[in-house]
Amino acid sequence: MHVPEVQAHAPETVSRQEPLLSVRHVVKTFGPVRAVDDVSLDIFPQEVVGLIGDNGAGKSTFLSLLTGYYRPDSGQFMYKGRPVTITSPRESRHNLRIEMIYQNLRLAPDLKVSDNLFLGEEPRTFGLFLDKKQMQQSSADALRKLQLKITPKDVVGKLSGGEQQAVAIGRALLFDRDIILMDEPTAAISVSKVQDVLNTIRSLKEHGKTVILVSHRLEDILEVSDRIVVFFHGRIRDVLKNERLQISDLIHLMFDSGQQDV
Ligand SMILES: Nc1ncnc2c1ncn2[C@@H]1O[C@H](COP(=O)(O)OP(=O)(O)OP(=O)(O)O)[C@@H](O)[C@H]1O
Numbered sequence: 001m002h003v004p005e006v007q008a009h010a011p012e013t014v015s016r017q018e019p020l021l022s023v024r025h026v027v028k029t030f031g032p033v034r035a036v037d038d039v040s041l042d043i044f045p046q047e048v049v050g051l052i053g054d055n056g057a058g059k060s061t062f063l064s065l066l067t068g069y070y071r072p073d074s075g076q077f078m079y080k081g082r083p084v085t086i087t088s089p090r091e092s093r094h095n096l097r098i099e100m101i102y103q104n105l106r107l108a109p110d111l112k113v114s115d116n117l118f119l120g121e122e123p124r125t126f127g128l129f130l131d132k133k134q135m136q137q138s139s140a141d142a143l144r145k146l147q148l149k150i151t152p153k154d155v156v157g158k159l160s161g162g163e164q165q166a167v168a169i170g171r172a173l174l175f176d177r178d179i180i181l182m183d184e185p186t187a188a189i190s191v192s193k194v195q196d197v198l199n200t201i202r203s204l205k206e207h208g209k210t211v212i213l214v215s216h217r218l219e220d221i222l223e224v225s226d227r228i229v230v231f232f233h234g235r236i237r238d239v240l241k242n243e244r245l246q247i248s249d250l251i252h253l254m255f256d257s258g259q260q261d262v
């Protein structure tokens, strides 16, 4: 038949983006607890996805499945349309181009920014000697892209919480990750630095990255997210486009009163 063929080439079909990452029916239990319970979600290129939900709703566990820190009991992942298994953090970083920004940042405070950016993945000449020059140059590039005032030579321990956060995020740009996961990035920093982190998230998106942001600060979620995913008791209760949403709408969905069917 000709009709479907013509439709397949219609402009609106062509312009519609394929998901970068698809999660299908993923389950992760801890003993009797179904921390992530039959979760399916598509993640698209260059979008900011806000993940919200009450304490214990399964948000961090879901991110840990994406980083390969945990293996799911069941379910599938597809990366750019092809089935993949996420068996280790290294595989998640290298094959799926996912980078997690941890709450405790995992930075070395007494090392310089450039050393931290490359921590564990330092370029070497002849596979042997640290290529300091390349580290300096690439670090400066990544910091410039993020429009940060810090330099590769600054010592990380002397930076503010928000700036340290930005260094951690800089790694994602440096190694050309596609998806950056953040769990409560604005929880441990001063209120005045929250905007810096939110600007960094916007800037990552401008550079073509996808950001998945977990936060209890709903005003931050509303400020930067394109879509908002509501977790409830390990399940996805709703996926919303961030249009004309208010904090009260989100609170309603995060807690028991949200829907009758759970
Ligand atoms: N390592 C673990 N061992 C046992 N149970 C766990 C483990 N990690 C998480 N859980 C349980 O799984 C459920 C989901 O926890 P998770 O940390 O993913 O929630 P969360 O949405 O990130 O919560 P919060 O907003 O408080 O960070 C909770 O009931 C939690 O107690």
Ligand SMILES: [Mg+2]
Binding pocket: 059, 060, 061, 183
């Ligand atoms: Mg959590």
